[in-house]
Amino acid sequence: MQDSEIRKIIEALLFASPEPLTQAKVNGIFNPDTPNLKEVVLKLNEQYVHDDHAFEINEVAGGYQLVSRQEYEHFIRKMLSKSGRISLSSAALDSLAIIAYKQPIGRYEVEAIRGVDSSGVLKTLLNRNLIKIKGRDSGPGRPLLYQTTNKFLEHFGLNRLSDMPKLKEITELMEADPTLGEQIVVFEENEPDDTNIDSPGPEATAG
Numbered sequence: 001m002q003d004s005e006i007r008k009i010i011e012a013l014l015f016a017s018p019e020p021l022t023q024a025k026v027n028g029i030f031n032p033d034t035p036n037l038k039e040v041v042l043k044l045n046e047q048y049v050h051d052d053h054a055f056e057i058n059e060v061a062g063g064y065q066l067v068s069r070q071e072y073e074h075f076i077r078k079m080l081s082k083s084g085r086i087s088l089s090s091a092a093l094d095s096l097a098i099i100a101y102k103q104p105i106g107r108y109e110v111e112a113i114r115g116v117d118s119s120g121v122l123k124t125l126l127n128r129n130l131i132k133i134k135g136r137d138s139g140p141g142r143p144l145l146y147q148t149t150n151k152f153l154e155h156f157g158l159n160r161l162s163d164m165p166k167l168k169e170i171t172e173l174m175e176a177d178p179t180l181g182e183q184i185v186v187f188e189e190n191e192p193d194d195t196n197i198d199s200p201g202p203e204a205t206a207g
Helices: 003-016 023-030 037-050 070-082 090-102 107-114 119-127 150-155 167-176 183-187
Strands: 055-060 063-068 131-136 144-148
Touching: 003 023, 003 037, 003 063, 023 037, 037 055, 063 070, 090 107, 090 119, 090 144, 107 119, 107 144, 119 131, 119 144
Parallel strands: none
Antiparallel strands: 055 063, 131 144
């Protein structure tokens, strides 16, 4: 099979895939003559730049995803908001940020940081597969522990947890603009790292 045909097939897979395309998926499709997905993506991105396309391929959640270029985000947001797409509330984003930086973490710890009941918010995040149940804490009552999922990485265009803004960077932004809030201090003990991401598996749902 010619390289040009392989690129077209990979491009079609990227366009049709509802989740990031991985080398493992490509292996099953092309077996036994499997192309190197990373190399094909590199060539496709070079082609997109040369032809000045409005999209590119990004590395997301351990795979590759076809996305629009950043300069067109404003127009896409306007289209999606008019379509009635539901976005996360401020409460959900607050809780998700806490979980992302301090995972695995229990509900009561999230509530202690936020200062309000968070059970409803956690159920929403579970139902949207942005977080999952990691297990139970060893403390009194053995409360459930939560951590982010690969869907979280996909939603925010991250390849791994360590791609999130460093706390030092966020602190510098907050020093420049105090209106951004003061909750950042609760995260200082727990910088995210790749070891917090489990291998892909069934997402937990609210019980």
